[in-house]
Amino acid sequence: xxxSLTGIGIRxxxxxxxxxxxxxxxxxxxxxxxxxxxxxTGVYYPTGQNICRLVNRDQDTHGxxxxxxxxxxxxxxxxxxxxGEMDFGVAQSDWQHHAYHGTDxxxxxxxxxxxxxxxxxxxxxxxxxxxxxxxxxxFEDIVGKRVNVGNPGSGQRGTVERLMAxxxxxxxxxxxxxxxxxxxxxxxxxDNRIDVILFTVGxxxxxxxxxxxxxxxxxxxVSGPVVDGLVxxxxxxxxxxxxAGMYPGQDEDVQTFGVGATLVTSTGTSDSAVYHLTxxxxxxxxxxxxxxxxxxxxxxxxxxxxxxxxPIHEGALRYYREAGMIRD
Ligand code: GLU
Numbered sequence: 001x002x003x004s005l006t007g008i009g010i011r012x013x014x015x016x017x018x019x020x021x022x023x024x025x026x027x028x029x030x031x032x033x034x035x036x037x038x039x040x041t042g043v044y045y046p047t048g049q050n051i052c053r054l055v056n057r058d059q060d061t062h063g064x065x066x067x068x069x070x071x072x073x074x075x076x077x078x079x080x081x082x083x084g085e086m087d088f089g090v091a092q093s094d095w096q097h098h099a100y101h102g103t104d105x106x107x108x109x110x111x112x113x114x115x116x117x118x119x120x121x122x123x124x125x126x127x128x129x130x131x132x133x134x135x136x137x138x139f140e141d142i143v144g145k146r147v148n149v150g151n152p153g154s155g156q157r158g159t160v161e162r163l164m165a166x167x168x169x170x171x172x173x174x175x176x177x178x179x180x181x182x183x184x185x186x187x188x189x190x191d192n193r194i195d196v197i198l199f200t201v202g203x204x205x206x207x208x209x210x211x212x213x214x215x216x217x218x219x220x221x222v223s224g225p226v227v228d229g230l231v232x233x234x235x236x237x238x239x240x241x242x243x244a245g246m247y248p249g250q251d252e253d254v255q256t257f258g259v260g261a262t263l264v265t266s267t268g269t270s271d272s273a274v275y276h277l278t279x280x281x282x283x284x285x286x287x288x289x290x291x292x293x294x295x296x297x298x299x300x301x302x303x304x305x306x307x308x309x310x311p312i313h314e315g316a317l318r319y320y321r322e323a324g325m326i327r328d
Pocket of ligand 1: 124153156
């Protein structure tokens, strides 16, 4: 439990240490830091776990303990950071952009000008997985089918809604629009409860591997003029490709579009906490890169320049300057 002061009194929030709120209130350095991730079969969860592993290795130097929690995904993490319930979170680049600018599904709550970027991570292609007996060959064929559109706090749910708006579809165009969290969707596909999984995720991931291995599920491409328009009109969507051989039986490249995973925090997180987390990742970069196959493509120069709509946190900037990664 962590106490946080709001305008009207003390609010108790579960999931973190009570001591943390008190230490923060006293203005001292943070002792516990939390990273919001995603479902346990995705890539966000191992990403948070791996970052914490590196931070905790240096605990004697900085005195901080890092903990990564499984959550509903990007939008949940951005909201938790805005509410002061979490210190860091992994979030898709499109939702980082909308949260900072107060647009799209963040229009109602308004711009979060306290949101800060730390670095970007792996690419997340928009991945469409179908049952082999579903008769779906092109993305347009998902109309009339049973589709998992994702839980409301997930990043893919928002991306699905944005794509559907571009196609002029509504949820009523599907025979079923289920809201299963990512860890449950593979099983549901193989149990014949849904025909289609839509997931924005790094590769390889257990969430995609599982239905392919268990019931011969297939990945289909997402391309054409609608996707071209989306990519051309926005700074946070880009063309993406799943190289042949990423998963068993996938013999050809699969074209789609994607976003980038990013690590975000808030001005309310201390410079020292952000500095030490950033330092732990980049001082041990080859170890970090080897911690998950989706990290194989990571390059430090890209990680501090791409997919970051919110300003970079002062604590991270301090490390980037010190390490000569940024000069100003
Ligand atoms: N991109 C997904 C989201 O924002 C999560 C992917 C993952 O768990 O790796 O909710």
